[in-house]
Amino acid sequence: MIIPVRFVRICAVFSVVLLLFPVLASADSKNDLVARVGSVPITRYELAREFQRILPLQGGFHGGVSKERREEIRKQALDRLVERALMVQWAIDQELSVPNEEVDAKLAKLRARYKSREEFEKAAGVEGVQGYRAALYRQLLAEKAEEERVEKQVKISEQQVRAYYEKNKDRFMRPKQFRASHILVRVDPSSNKQEREERRKRAEELLKRARAGEDFYNLAYYNSDDRTRYVGGDLGYFHVGQTVKAFEQALLKLKPGEISDLVRTRFGYHIIKLVEVNEERQLTYEEMAGKIRQQLEKEERERLKKAWLEELKKKYRVEIF
Incomplete structure (x- = not known):
């Protein structure tokens, strides 16, 4: 039909x-x-x-x-x-x-x-x-x-990702990295001289036990006034500039496995054990490629959308009532 x-x-x-x-x-x-x-x-x-x-x-x-x-x-x-x-x-x-x-x-x-x-x-x-x-x-x-x-037009090549890495290589550095554990004997800022002295003696006692070879994890777990006590005082990985100055200065003097003297900060007395040090190093292309691609795709997406909307604003009438 x-x-x-x-x-x-x-x-x-x-x-x-x-x-x-x-x-x-x-x-x-x-x-x-x-x-x-x-x-x-x-x-x-x-x-x-x-x-x-x-x-x-x-x-x-x-x-x-x-x-x-x-x-x-x-x-x-x-x-x-x-x-x-x-x-x-x-x-x-x-x-x-x-x-x-x-x-x-x-x-x-x-x-x-x-x-x-x-x-x-x-x-x-x-x-x-x-x-x-x-x-x-x-x-x-x-x-x-x-x-x-927009989305289907976003295409970033391997060459673009690698070129961005090479051009910005100096930005992809991992700073010197530390891993440490600590025991905190907290000192109340409003405490009197006698109370502060008692807290110092308590810290000295714990330091003596730590240096005598007592298990640091257990010492922290049962005695630290910081919430990291629940993981044996483990602070995880961090780098220079991420801790208070006195803590950092004491840390820089240690070698892995060593325990610091008492370190006084506004929080109280710290006993620090340095666990690991990773020196500053260049992050490889393979480590950074995924993040670089995400960043370039985001920028390309924003560029395409902005240009598209500008075209649409010229093409269609907009009435505000």
Whole structure:
């Protein structure tokens, strides 16, 4: 049977309309819109969610955000949503789509947090489940667009990785590294002279036992006032500049296996045992290649995305309401 060309075109148009329906859904009421990019709506509900996503990262330790700062965060949230909408509009033009099954699976995962469908619908509020689903579809479509237009274009060759290593070789040095254990006899800063003297005598007693050959792990475990007591005083690996000055100076005088004199710091008295020393050395290409590749891919991803968004901003109209 021969199908008329006109019928095929009508079907194609109808398919595109069905494809765009999830993207444009919930955009009927202009009161709900804060912006539009091409034909893609940005709703006040999406803005509220993005605002709340950013807010915890920007608030002070004691909570509370000034009115001016809230306005800055709102603008930041809207800028992110505009960028996302630009990607959605590009995806529409490329006739990309997200399978309903993928959207429904994401929605089901959210719905599972609620005891009943009624409770979930109540939580959706004025936006409604369908409105939220449409916003979710746009989010997933933007992710798919970025995957197609950016992620698949990120390609870093072995030659690029090696060239970066050779050019920045002096940055890939591992400093002199120590491994040590210690016993801390803590001295309260508010203690009096007699109390401090008692703590010093306690430290001297432990030092004497350590130098007499008593097991350092057990000495630390049963006597140290530091939380490292639970691992026998083991401080792990560290390098110069990572400890307080007096501790470091005492450490530099030791050879592996040796135990220091009492070392006084603001924390109290330390008894230090040097376990291991690894001299400064050049990190090899094989050791650094993975991290270098990750860094170069990140930079390339950011470069491609920035250039792409600049193109999209010139191509599509952005309306802020």
